[in-house]
Amino acid sequence: MVKNTSYHHGNLREQIVKTAFKILDEESIDSIGVRKIARILEVAHSAPANHFQNKQDLLTTLATESFRHLVSIIDKKIPQSRVSLQEAIHYFCDTILKYGLQYPNRYKLLWRTEYTDDKDSELDEAMEEIYVRLTSILKTHAQKIHTDIESQAIAFWALIHGYVLLRLDENLKEGFDEVTGLERQRAIVDVLINGIE
Amino acid sequence: MVKNTSYHHGNLREQIVKTAFKILDEESIDSIGVRKIARILEVAHSAPANHFQNKQDLLTTLATESFRHLVSIIDKKIPQSRVSLQEAIHYFCDTILKYGLQYPNRYKLLWRTEYTDDKDSELDEAMEEIYVRLTSILKTHAQKIHTDIESQAIAFWALIHGYVLLRLDENLKEGFDEVTGLERQRAIVDVLINGIE
DNA sequence: ATCATATATTGACAGTGTCAATTTAAACTC
């Protein structure tokens, strides 16, 4: 199915990324291995080296693509400026949570810089786009906000980011968060919105 | 120095934990290895197996001890009930951030359940204590808070936890958080306090 | 002093990531 009679694979790089994502989604970050991927694709254990310098390079590619994917999701139905600040913030936060719940390991990979190459400018720029989306929401409603917009952005980002990770790592002990779905998230985000208005 | 002329090491378990913490603090979670530790302690590569079933078991011990350590720090000068809610919350959050900045890899290990044994009840209980500390602060000032105390607790915890991780993972892009020290943290926590009062 | 137990050793196995040297296929040039 994947095997190709020709010596040259043709689109091996693409297949490697695809397989790596599959392992990432079905298992974990640490389950990703270059030899394992090569075995799955029925190719020599060292074949991936032609397309990725090393494992970190591969993970950096996964992170960069994931960032772009997430940004594209956000942009798909980004609220117009006429909606309320609350609506816009909730849209942003809901999208992040939804993505995290759907792709837990991708979400973790996005922010764990020890796995990726911190000198990679493409990754840097892809990540930056997330912050741009959030700050632009706050800026369009700046008239409602008193004081420092940067602190507000960091506050919202820390809140939603922390909550998503707590959910993904199952750090909210039993009974501590039996409210599922988006309800809890809406509640805590509302507290913060209440704090800035 | 570590080497002991006797066949039996005497306190090998203790030494393993100590060495593991050293590697954790100076390098990373993934740098911890049972063979590596054995090499450092000049014992056979399989000696640690007598004290820890496997690597996960060792990491679970590190996490449990770290939780207890963190709780002991919190308890050392936990504010009395007479201080303001704001003071009490700031004390809690500052302590968490300070610990995270001092022991970044321990902090990460605490919440990354994929490294530890999620069936370990000791670890569970040690973690639970953190939440107990936070909720008790909110409860002693319950009169000032309107609505759902659980959501408030989760909101604060998500905010501080998220902020600490953003700092540790260096996810706050350049210029996005040039305010160092506790200043930024105080600012975002104040926003949330403002939201609940 | 003997025996049981706890602890440490040795050796093996299947993995891993990353090199270097080699072979093959495709692409480009004359």
Add this chain to the structure above:
DNA sequence: GAGTTTAAATTGACACTGTCAATATATGAT
């Protein structure tokens, strides 16, 4: 179209890793 260059895949090696089984040794209890 033939010859050469270049890209991509292969093979083999190296030094690691965690874990298991079999063995050896020392300690503590009887």
